[in-house]
Structure formats: structure tokens, C-alpha cells
Amino acid sequence: MINFIWMGLIIIGIVVGAINGNMKEINEATFEGAKIGVTICFGLISVLVFWLGLMKIAEESGLLALFAKLLRPVVRFLFPDVPKDSPALGYILSNISANLFGLGNAATPMGLKAMTELQKINPHPDRASSAMITFLALNTSGLTLIPTTIIAIRLNYESANAVEIVGTTLFATCCGTLVAILLDKWYRRKYRSSF
Template sequence: MINGIWLSMIVIGFLFAAVNGRMDEFTAAVFDGAKSGVTVSFGLISVLVFWLGIMRIAEDAGLLKKIAKVLGPVVSFLFPDVPKGHPAIGYILSNMSANLLGLGNAATPMGIKAMQELQTLNPDKETATPAMCTLLALNTASITLIPATLIAIRLNYGSADPAGIVGTTLAATAVATLAAIAADRLFRRLSLLRKPPKPPAASRTVEASRGGKPLNSSSLKG
């Protein structure tokens, strides 16, 4: 889907440039965009390497374990259907910790690993479980304490106050996270209401003993 969108934008831009006789400007814009992309990437490397190093130091110092203990009850509340001690919990905590520091590139592989572990708990491999939907919503709207990536971009483009977005980013992501959690809880309740009620255990046992046919009053008399 994303590849199709990008391809459509390129093709439409090429056609408009060809029709309007502006191919020289189109070609120059393509190369300028590629140059800017490389420049921004190099500018991000230093900041991302710095924060990844800080996270490694925090991990070796035991800080991430303390963060995990703090976030543990929150994760248990948000993911009630994931057993305690399951490997997915560790990856979810790592994903949330990276997102808190604004390290989306570091959070992505942890999120992928968490999804893979959640898939092992999925009885229907073709349908996402509620836990998977919760993780996707939280990863998309994650509350961010330090938007390191955005600060690096602003710094790279010569912003007078690169860290001036910390407060607004925190407020925006906090609202987004609360909205995501509220929507997740709502759809979880709706999915429970749509599920048909399970028959009592005794009825299932008797039904199984009679070859899967439910008992009725005539069969009880016989």
C-alpha cells in the first residue's frame, strides 16, 4: 500500500513536469531531495548513537530493570491476556522505554519482536489478537518524554531552540496515548459483547458424551 502511494506520487509528479515542460526543475528537485535525505540521515546518526549509548549504559546500570518494574503493573493492565513472564512482556517494556525517549528507530525492532512473540499466543494466525492491537495503538501514539529524533532534525536544520518542542510533544503524545487506551478498552468491551456465551461446563460434557447432540426433555425421560 505504502509503496503504491509513493509510486503514484512519483508518476504523477513526472507526468505534470512533462506536460508543463518543467523536466529540468523536476530532475533538480529529485537530486536535491536525495541530497537532503542523506544530509538529514547523517545529522540524525550522532543523536541516535548518543541516546542508544545512554540506553545501553542505563541497561548495564540496571535502570531499565527499574523502569520495567515501574511499567510492569501498567503493562499487566494494558495486556491482561498475556501471561506473566512471557517473552513478549520484555519486548513490550523495551518498546515502551525506547518510545519514552523518542527513539522510534530503536523501538521498532523491539515492537516487531513483541508482535512475533504475541503471535505465538494467537489461536487464529490470520487475525490480530486484542494484545496485538493494543501494542500497535500504544506504539503509534506513544507518550514521549524526550523527542530525541525531532530534536536532532531541528538541530540539523539550524533551529534556534531545538528542544523547545519538548513540552508540546509531551502534551500531544500524552493526549494521544490516553485516546488510544480509551479506544482500546472500548473495542475490547465491544468484542466481548459480540462473542456468543459459552455453555456451562456440565452441558458441554454431557453433550460430548452424546456425540455432540444437546440434551432435551425427551432424552432425559428416556
């Protein structure tokens, strides 16, 4: 659906520009936007490769396994209805770990796999289970320790202090995650029978 919305906006913009005689400006903006997009992508690639490399080193050294072990009680508290041996828990832990380090692009495939596994144990396949709702709430709030993607964009635009946003990002995402968890727990208690 979103593709149709974007396509509609682009077509409307081009038609209105043509009617008003602004095709030259539209062409310039199109090429400038493409140039900026490529520049941003290259900047993001370098930072993401760096952090993904560090994540791979952490995985090989056993640090991620230790981190997942530390998070396991929290995940069990948040997802009490997911069986202990479900592969969904591993994907959820991987997704949370990637989001903590600001690697949203790396977290997405793990999040999709987690949802697939949660759907397999969903007693009502025609609607989202409470575990799926909890996971979506956590993923949307996105607790982040190091916002690597934002830092990469700020570095790309030659920010004087690209990492100054770490504190405010941590505060904002902690608040968002806390509210998401509290609302999720409240809704689970209030509407437990309907999930």
C-alpha cells in the first residue's frame, strides 16, 4: 500500500510541476536527491560494516552468548507464554541485541524470523498473539545504547560532535521502552482472555 502512496505523491508532484512550468527544478531536485541518497548510503555502509564486524567478533568470542544469557530472564518475563525451547526466543534476543547497538538494518531479518516463529506457536493464527504484540511494542520503542545509524548520518554531514546524541537517545528510548512494557503488561492483564 505504501508503494502506491509514494507513487501517487511522486506523480502528483511531477504533474503539478509540469503545469506550473517547473520541470527544470524537478529534474535538478531529482538528480540532487539521488546524489544525496548515494552519499548517505556510502556513509551508512562504512559504519554498519564496522559495527556488524564488531558484532561478529562479539559472537565468535562468546560475548553475544553471554549477553543473551544475561537478557534471557528479562525475555522470559516479557514473553511468559513462549515455550523455553522455542527458536523465537533466540531470534528475539538477537533482535534486541542488534537494536541495542543501533543496528536496525541488522535487526530487521531477526525480527521477521522471530515473528514467523511466534506465528507458528500462535493459538489463533488469524490474529496477533500477546507475544507478537509484546515483541512489536519492544521493537517499535527500540531501546538503543549506541545509535550507530544516526551517528553515521551525522558523521556524513560533518557534525562537530556526532556522538553527542548518545545520552538523549538512550534517555528517550529508555522512556519509550518502559512505557511500551508497562502498557503491554496493563493490556495483558486487562484483556488476557481476548488474546
